[in-house]
Amino acid sequence: MTSAVTVENMTVAYHKKPVLREISFEAPEGKLIGIMGPNGAGKSTLIKGILGLVPLASGKVGIYGKPYKIQRKLVGYIPQRESVDWDFPTSALDVVLMGRYGHAGMFRRLRAADREFAFSCLEKVGMSDFADRQISQLSGGQQQRIFLARALAQDASVYFMDEPFVGVDAATERAIVSLLNELKKQGKTVLVVHHDVQTVTDYFDWLLLVNLRKIAFGPTEEVFTSENLQKAYGGRLSFTETLVPSAGIKS
């Protein structure tokens, strides 16, 4: 099995205090991988560390065996929705076009082909009717789908999503899930920071449990055990006992 993402011994520290300690894992190609852990466990930091958005105190990251810097075009990133100012004077299609900037390069204009591709990405997330809409006039779920479309426009092989399911309506959640499955069918690898323990087994093939360090990593049915959840969440997840058996039946 080829590994799409390799993380070796990654440590991230803010103000001298480590928030992630010695994380190592190899994410196999073509899987939907959930990243779970309690609040403040460093899930977002893990993604940002891999993407070089926060400096690493130690460790190495590889995308298909080569350093991230060389492999940038293979990587798509969907940040948390609140990370930008949605009152910015721009249209939905414009935001999706930003996904093509990396391919165009600095100083270059975008071509008509980029525009068509971006529009087809909007169609995939069911937002083509909103192409010319100013982004502040979109609902939260629609904004999330615009971010998804922008990542699709990057035409990457590995995707990182930071809590795409937070604050979206049921329709958007369904749209995201079907999109995830389509990406998987195309052999792409997707790593998703996820919060909802109820849906983990339905959405993800593999699971990475973190709480400042790696708790467990592997196929969901092996990792999603009450013992591991206890380790990751401590006493904070009081319903782990009741949750896991039902998950066991399902798998």
Place this chain on the structure above:
Amino acid sequence: MEFLLTLLFDPNTRWVVTGCMLLGISSGVLGSFALLRKHSLVGDAVAHAALPGICLAYMLYGEKSIGLFMVGATASGLLGTLCISLISKYSRIKPDASLGIVLSVFFGFGTVLLTRIAQTGKANQSGLDAFLFGKAASLVQADIEVMMGVAAFLIIVSFLLFKEFKLLCFDPGFGRGIGFPMGFLGTVLMLMIVLTVVIGLQAVGVVLMAAMLIIPPVAARYWTERLHRMVIISGVFGAASGIVGTLLSGFTPQLPTGPVIVLSAFLLFIVSLFFAPRKGLVAKALHTAKLRRRVAVQNILQSLYDLTEHTTASGIRTDGWGFSEEEIYHLRPQGSRQARRVLSYLKKRGWVQMLEDNQGNKRWALTDRGADEAYAITLNERLYEMILMYPSRFGSVKLEQEGDRIQDCVSPDILQELKLLLTKHNHPVLLPQVKYGADLSYTECHQAVTSRGGDA
């Protein structure tokens, strides 16, 4: 008028005006990016921080020289921004406070130096007094050439880096992710803002230069929802205020240029604030008034419909009878003055008729045409209630805008389902079966339920 013409044909004036126009464009363009990055006040700090640099350059060199002034102003302006970021990085002082500290301290120091120069008695020849409030007339050919050169350079670079700056302002994290040097681009943008401020100092003055970076883009934001248009409009606003300010202050010998430029920019802002389409205050007020009126019309029609439906279904004859105003307001309370206005408007349109009973009291009833309208509105409203009642089943139904008809927004299957549900919940049945027979498909649907032994 003649004076204006001679002024315009005076080659020197034309130079000055062109210079100020280019300055206005570049400050409008770069101000747009600064505004969207929420860095507007940095321009103010840079402008104030530039004053000691200019004075020092003069004291060291001994005479006025645009090149040295620019170097001095740029150096101390950059030093100012550096101080701001260092203070907020290494202390617990927040950026706004550190900006205030740097701005006032640098300006204070500059004023002290300026007084020192004035005491040597050469302030007038030095032309340094122009730097406080700006004096376009004090610009000589060499100044304007530098000004135009730098402004043109800045405009061209903004054009070339438009896509990168857009990403920088909207989502720098994403930009870093795709490998653009966001830190470097941020520095470039900052340098360009500093340069704009520096070339504007002599014409607009250190005190008011920031306004050139802030007011035109804020005004431009009212007119558009697209960045490229905002940048262009902002540049045009900047140019217009630059030209007007220069010409007006040219007429009046004692009038400094800076305040006039800023006031003309402000005038453009006021016009935008009130009269911009959609976002302007007037457009917004009109929109609200229209919405209120539409809701009031719908309320009255719906109330009349409900009353008619109720009385018809319970077998009370209502033909030629109508309802009193109190009955109508009781169902959906609203101000009686507005309601009366709406009623007379509906009467004019021929949707309601006014009747009088034996005691001469006014009573209102729907006309046939009014009943059709009221039926459409009521049906739409009740279908919408069904959507709200079953969020899990109809969560995916998105109504584009208020005022859209549900019948146009959903697939025939969903519409059929909604109507079935409506039949279940709506006792007594909607009126058309009884009186108007308006919606055939609804009637069919209703019959289908009955034949299946439904409860309707």
